[in-house]
Amino acid sequence: MTAxxxxxxxxxxRGLVKQLGSGSIRTRVxxxxxxxxxxxxxxxxxxxxxxxxxxxxxxxxxxxxADEGKVELFGTNxxxxxxxxxxxFRGAGVGVVxxxxxxxxxxxxxxxVAVPLLVxxxxxxxxxxxxxxxxxxxxxxxxxxxxxxxxxxxxxxRVAIARALIHEPRLIICDEPxxxxxxxxxxxVMELLRKVARDxxxxxxxxxxxxxxxxxxxxxxxxxxxxxTRIDVRTEREAA
Amino acid sequence: MLGLALKMLFGDRAKVLGLVxxxxxxxxxxxxxxxxxxxxxxxxxxxxxxxxxxxxWVMDPSVEHPDLVRPMRDGELFKVRGVPGVAWATPFFKGxxxxxxxxxxxxxxxxxxxxxxxxxxxxxxxxxxxPTDLQRPDAIAIDRVGFMQLWPGEPLSxxxxxxxxxxxxxxxxxxxxxxxxxxxxxxxxxYSQASSYLPTGRxxxxxxxxxxxxxxxxxxxxxxxxxxTGLKAHSSEEFSRQTVRYYxxxxxxxxxxxxxxVLGIVVGAAIVGLTFSMFVSENIAQYAMLKVIGVTNIRLVxxxxxxxxxxxxxxxxxxxxxxxxxxxxxxxxxxxxRGFVLPWWIATAVAGTILVLILLSxxxxxxxxxxxxxxxxxxx
Ligand SMILES: Nc1ncnc2c1ncn2[C@@H]1O[C@H](COP(=O)(O)OP(=O)(O)O)[C@@H](O)[C@H]1O
Ligand SMILES: [Mg+2]
Numbered sequence: 094m095t096a097x098x099x100x101x102x103x104x105x106x107r108g109l110v111k112q113l114g115s116g117s118i119r120t121r122v123x124x125x126x127x128x129x130x131x132x133x134x135x136x137x138x139x140x141x142x143x144x145x146x147x148x149x150x151x152x153x154x155x156x157x158x159a160d161e162g163k164v165e166l167f168g169t170n171x172x173x174x175x176x177x178x179x180x181x182f183r184g185a186g187v188g189v190v191x192x193x194x195x196x197x198x199x200x201x202x203x204x205x206v207a208v209p210l211l212v213x214x215x216x217x218x219x220x221x222x223x224x225x226x227x228x229x230x231x232x233x234x235x236x237x238x239x240x241x242x243x244x245x246x247x248x249x250x251r252v253a254i255a256r257a258l259i260h261e262p263r264l265i266i267c268d269e270p271x272x273x274x275x276x277x278x279x280x281x282v283m284e285l286l287r288k289v290a291r292d293x294x295x296x297x298x299x300x301x302x303x304x305x306x307x308x309x310x311x312x313x314x315x316x317x318x319x320x321x322t323r324i325d326v327r328t329e330r331e332a333a
Numbered sequence: 334m335l336g337l338a339l340k341m342l343f344g345d346r347a348k349v350l351g352l353v354x355x356x357x358x359x360x361x362x363x364x365x366x367x368x369x370x371x372x373x374x375x376x377x378x379x380x381x382x383x384x385x386x387x388x389x390w391v392m393d394p395s396v397e398h399p400d401l402v403r404p405m406r407d408g409e410l411f412k413v414r415g416v417p418g419v420a421w422a423t424p425f426f427k428g429x430x431x432x433x434x435x436x437x438x439x440x441x442x443x444x445x446x447x448x449x450x451x452x453x454x455x456x457x458x459x460x461x462x463x464p465t466d467l468q469r470p471d472a473i474a475i476d477r478v479g480f481m482q483l484w485p486g487e488p489l490s491x492x493x494x495x496x497x498x499x500x501x502x503x504x505x506x507x508x509x510x511x512x513x514x515x516x517x518x519x520x521x522x523x524y525s526q527a528s529s530y531l532p533t534g535r536x537x538x539x540x541x542x543x544x545x546x547x548x549x550x551x552x553x554x555x556x557x558x559x560x561x562t563g564l565k566a567h568s569s570e571e572f573s574r575q576t577v578r579y580y581x582x583x584x585x586x587x588x589x590x591x592x593x594x595v596l597g598i599v600v601g602a603a604i605v606g607l608t609f610s611m612f613v614s615e616n617i618a619q620y621a622m623l624k625v626i627g628v629t630n631i632r633l634v635x636x637x638x639x640x641x642x643x644x645x646x647x648x649x650x651x652x653x654x655x656x657x658x659x660x661x662x663x664x665x666x667x668x669x670x671r672g673f674v675l676p677w678w679i680a681t682a683v684a685g686t687i688l689v690l691i692l693l694s695x696x697x698x699x700x701x702x703x704x705x706x707x708x709x710x711x712x713x
Pocket of ligand 2 (some may be wrong): 146147148268
């Protein structure tokens with residue numbers, strides 16, 4: 094099954110090869126990855142630790158440059174963008190949540206979420222208002238002025254997701270969003286992401302090896318040893 | 334964005350303190366020592382500065398600065414008066430003698446004798462009395478701080494009697510004469526009287542103070558005096574410069590101050606450089622995250638420089654404030670450090686130095702921010 098015709102492919106990887114490290118420890122981490130991610134869908138990247146998932150999403154997000162093959166985001170070939178345009182393109186079009194979250198410890202939840210808007214030149218007051226609205230949407234209305242250190246891990250995860258969503262990027266990438274969360278918090282975070290993925294213009298790519306959240310996936314790319322071994326497409330959601 | 338940079342900076346309180354301390358330390362040390370040095374150099378020219386009505390200083394060819402004089406023959410005064418372009422010329426005596434109060438307190442004094450009739454070369458700053466009070470018998474004027482040293486705790490007053498080399502002198506005026514290089518009592522008297530306090534031979538003429546005729550250039554007239562008399566002659570400005578140059582070349586003062594100043598800069602730079610590079614590397618993940626969010630390298634450089642400059646401005650303000658406080662509180666007109674001030678141009682020069690120091694110390698850290706690969710920071 095393919096995506097509805099009206100939507101372009103959000104992510105298209107063809108023959109991606111990436112080596113990491115240098116000298117004698119230089120190893121091939123990605124061995125020719127082909128992967129499509131479609132808007133309006135939640136795509137899972139499932140695989141054991143060390144198989145190259147983080148490397149793959151970093152390459153998709155334009156944080157690493159592929160050694161071979163190509164990455165297209167919504168029809169734009171990343172290799173054809175200059176350095177600066179790539180930074181702007183990523184800033185505007187991609188929201189990334191890394192495993193360590195990387196919240197700014199000196200900023201409140203609201204300020205953290207406002208950063209992408211400030212980076213894009215929006216005025217402080219309106220950025221703050223939007224950030225607060227976004228935090229309400231992820232259920233953190235009572236934590237607006239708290240610092241990351243005052244929040245639970247689940248709450249931090251939601252702040253990080255709110256920060257990735259605030260500027261309405263068309264592609265959201267989450268690396269292991271539930272690995273540090275208990276079952277209930279994990280469900281909550283996934284429901285939030287599924288709501289985003291229901292938007293026909295936006296795609297969500299989730300890296301995980303957490304079996305508990307697999308039911309949220311529309312499409313599952315199984316990864317092993319730097320290769321995509323199988324892609325499962327689920328149709329139950331539409332049927333349900 | 335700048336607000337974000339500020340919060341990021343002040344979120345790391347320990348390092349901000351270290352950075353501000355480093356900058357403040359360097360600023361204080363360099364400013365204070367620099368100003369003290371300038372103050373000392375100013376003191377070396379004190380009698381030149383006080384003789385405001387004088388254009389030209391004439392002296393024995395071997396004299397290099399006002400603190401070491403070699404008397405000339407009295408007749409030289411008339412030769413100088415005869416040089417074309419000289420409007421007038423008066424004798425000036427400078428010597429040292431112990432001064433003793435009736436209570437028995439003794440101090441070293443520098444005695445300045447000015448022309449009996451015209452009083453040319455006397456300081457213009459009188460606290461009590463005026464130059465004409467020197468015309469009275471046995472009259473001397475003493476500087477305020479000297480008075481306070483000789484009669485501690487007593488209010489300034491005239492009428493006190495002193496012994497100068499066992500000769501009687503009466504304080505008839507109190508001055509605020511520019512302080513000498515060494516902390517001595519400064520006494521002004523008439524030439525005839527001043528020179529009589531000292532057991533000199535026939536020659537007692539330390540300097541000849543002259544004025545160029547209207548329209549004549551003092552330095553040109555000074556050259557003419559040298560040509561015609563064989564004496565050394567300088568315009569006041571030249572003599573000031575010569576004096577400073579002498580002290581720079583022939584004393585340990587520049588080296589000792591220079592060492593402290595260089596040390597202040599080096600230690601400050603080391604503290605700031607190390608702390609800043611620690612700050613950057615400990616927060617490298619935050620810079621990397623900013624890159625992910627869409628901050629270009631150029632903006633990141635701006636952010637880092639802004640953070641460094643904020644630290645620099647705060648540290649500089651504290652350091653300069655402390656230095657200014659030092660000069661305000663320790664260098665009052667009645668203290669041993671009177672006359673020392675913080676010149677604006679030293680504060681400006683130090684600001685420039687600190688700016689360079691800040692830029693250099695953030696440069697090394699900047700490189701790390703530029704090359705940081707978010708993917709490497711976040712692979713986990
Ligand atoms: N900078 C690096 N240099 C060399 N090897 C690396 C580097 N980063 C990751 N690797 C290796 O690449 C492989 C894939 O890493 P990663 O993409 O983080 O896997 P995953 O996210 O699936 O756990 C791992 O075996 C890891 O050891
Ligand atoms: Mg990983």
